[in-house]
Every structure is written in C-alpha cells, then in structure tokens.
Amino acid sequence: MNCTTTAAAADLALLSSAASVSAGRELNHSSKSSPVVKFAAKRLTVSCAAASSPPHLGRRGLMYMATTSLLIPFPKSAASAAAADENSLLQEEIRKVLTKNKAPGFLRLVFHDAGTFDEGDKTGGMNGSIVYELDRPENAGLQKTVKILEKVKDEMESARPVSWADLIAMAGAEAVLICGGPEIPVRLGRIDATVPDPTGRLPEETLDAKNMKKSFQSKGFSAQELVALSGAHTIGGKGFGSPVVFDNSYYKILAKKSGSSSGGMSSMIGLPSDKALAADDECYGWISKYSEDQNLFFEDFKKVYTKLVDTGAKWSSA
CATH class of the missing domain: 1.10.520.10 (Peroxidase; domain 1)
Incomplete structure (x- = not known):
C-alpha cells in the first residue's frame, strides 16, 4: 500500500511545536546559533505496509504519536x-x-x-x-x-x-x-x-x-x-x-x-x-x-x- 504526505515546512514546524509542549519546556534558538534549513516544496511518496500504518494516519496522527510518546514514564533506574x-x-x-x-x-x-x-x-x-x-x-x-x-x-x-x-x-x-x-x-x-x-x-x-x-x-x-x-x-x-x-x-x-x-x-x-x-x-x-x-x-x-x-x-x- 502507498501512503503519501507532503513534507512541507509547516508540517515539520507543527510536529516540533507539539513535542515542545509535551516536554513542558520552551526552546529558544537565536538566528546566529541555529542554521537555516530550507526544504524544497516537493511531493514525497512513501511506501509502507498496511499492518504498520493505518490508511487514515495523516499529519494529525503523526503529531499525536509525537506528543504521546513523550508522555511515557521512565522505567525504574x-x-x-x-x-x-x-x-x-x-x-x-x-x-x-x-x-x-x-x-x-x-x-x-x-x-x-x-x-x-x-x-x-x-x-x-x-x-x-x-x-x-x-x-x-x-x-x-x-x-x-x-x-x-x-x-x-x-x-x-x-x-x-x-x-x-x-x-x-x-x-x-x-x-x-x-x-x-x-x-x-x-x-x-x-x-x-x-x-x-x-x-x-x-x-x-x-x-x-x-x-x-x-x-x-x-x-x-x-x-x-x-x-x-x-x-x-x-x-x-x-x-x-x-x-x-x-x-x-x-x-x-x-x-x-x-x-x-x-x-x-x-x-x-x-x-x-x-x-x-x-x-x-x-x-x-x-x-x-x-x-x-x-x-x-x-x-x-x-x-x-x-x-x-x-x-x-x-x-x-x-
């Protein structure tokens, strides 16, 4: 089964923002210390197995996975x-x-x-x-x-x-x-x-x-x-x-x-x-x-x- 998603800068920013909220902290980067990364607005096609990814998993699903994974408690030391x-x-x-x-x-x-x-x-x-x-x-x-x-x-x-x-x-x-x-x-x-x-x-x-x-x-x-x-x-x-x-x-x-x-x-x-x-x-x-x-x-x-x-x-x- 083929799953397609657009790797646009807005999507990456959305995931990054969700992860920051779950971690309970705010990261500030200066323009001098953080390199600017440019993404070409191209369509990326990803092939994935139906068993590993539901067909309806889109941008919201990815964001949910990113946030909830950070809430899993650490095991005992x-x-x-x-x-x-x-x-x-x-x-x-x-x-x-x-x-x-x-x-x-x-x-x-x-x-x-x-x-x-x-x-x-x-x-x-x-x-x-x-x-x-x-x-x-x-x-x-x-x-x-x-x-x-x-x-x-x-x-x-x-x-x-x-x-x-x-x-x-x-x-x-x-x-x-x-x-x-x-x-x-x-x-x-x-x-x-x-x-x-x-x-x-x-x-x-x-x-x-x-x-x-x-x-x-x-x-x-x-x-x-x-x-x-x-x-x-x-x-x-x-x-x-x-x-x-x-x-x-x-x-x-x-x-x-x-x-x-x-x-x-x-x-x-x-x-x-x-x-x-x-x-x-x-x-x-x-x-x-x-x-x-x-x-x-x-x-x-x-x-x-x-x-x-x-x-x-x-x-x-x-």
Whole structure:
C-alpha cells in the first residue's frame, strides 16, 4: 500500500511545536546559533505496509504519536531495580533457614551487634563485628545463630555477596515478620568491620531504669525508643506471652505488674532491667500506651529498629 504526505515546512514546524509542549519546556534558538534549513516544496511518496500504518494516519496522527510518546514514564533506574532484586534474593535465602523458634536468636544478634555504638566517638554499631566477639560472655549462645546465617552468606557469595552487617539487619527484620510483627524495610549497603568493637558497651541486664536510660542515651536513643526496643523481649524465653508471637504482650504484663522494683512479677518472667523500666514513671508512661495500642507499638518499633540497624553503619558508595 502507498501512503503519501507532503513534507512541507509547516508540517515539520507543527510536529516540533507539539513535542515542545509535551516536554513542558520552551526552546529558544537565536538566528546566529541555529542554521537555516530550507526544504524544497516537493511531493514525497512513501511506501509502507498496511499492518504498520493505518490508511487514515495523516499529519494529525503523526503529531499525536509525537506528543504521546513523550508522555511515557521512565522505567525504574538500574540501581533501584538492582537494589530491589538484591533485597528479594537475600530475604528468600534467609527464609530458607529461619523458623519461629530461631527468630529470637536472630533478633538478639541484631541488638548485640548494633548495641556497641557510642555517640561520643561514633564507633561501634551495626557493622558485623559480632562475628569477632562471640567469645564474650554477653554473647553466649549466639554462635549457633551466626552459624545458621553463615549458610545464607555462603549461598549469596555466588550470586550477590552480602556483608555480615546487612545479613544480620535483614535477618532480624525477617524474624519480627515471621512471628507476626510489622514488616520492616531494610536498606542494604553496609560495610563490615575488620576488627571487634570495644568491650563493655552493651547495657547490662541488671541495670536500673536510670542507668538504662543513660546507657541508651549514650547511643543516641531516647527513653521512648528504649521502651519500644525492649518490646522485642515479647518473643523468646523471657515469659512474655507466646515465645514465638511478636505482639504487645510484653507491655501488657509489665503494665499489670508495676509498682515496685520487681513489679511483683515472677522471677521467671523478664529480665531485671525489664522490671526496672516498669517502675520508672517516664518509661511506664510508654509501657502503658503500648499495652493499650499494639499498632502504635508496631509503628514505633519499625522506626526505632531502622534507626538501630543504621546507627554506626558505614555505607558503600554503590
């Protein structure tokens, strides 16, 4: 089939004008910088297949194609797509080794790696140094969890190598999710430390509320954030509700048993530091709120978990 159109200067100007409007900008050219192009007023005959061009497609059709093609949104950048793919791949590998019974150990590993941060000299934090610190008394029992995650790290090596810091941060978020807690997005790109962090930086389980708040303040966390993070004790063997369900049972039990340094709670429930928080007026205010509103706890936990796993991290430039 033959399609004919007149290639006149007016037609070209019309298409150029339409493209400029769609792009949302106006182009001004000076007569000095722009060469003058003259078109001979000749009739141009173009042969085209019927399947590729409707017989009624004329100047208006060409103008429509020129304008609408410029409105097509750009696809995701290559970097964004790669990051999403890496997150999905890492999540998939973690889920292969994660069970609800293992979840408390994964979450504890996050706290013990990130908990070494010091606001004063900006050292420690979420950097994977825990793999060099497993012989410390406060990290007893974490060797097994590291060994489980080592399988994930080895599996990732052939596809997309991952740092220990990223792996631990993501594993903790997945541990919360598998137990019914909120979904927590984790940014990847942390660089691992090559030496252990200084000793004596994790808060002791026997601290009273005043010293607990002081310890967390030295890491850049408020009393409210301390209480929200402590809610992670709702899973595990500390006696707060089901050991494999992430909910606000921790706060409900503390709220009912407040009033003294021990809170009248059984020695089988919680750590001394948990009971100390319930006896502190400032902390108890947040305990009471979270005991009544699980959604509020989930939202605040998501925020403070993200802050915890980003604090002290060194990031790759990629």
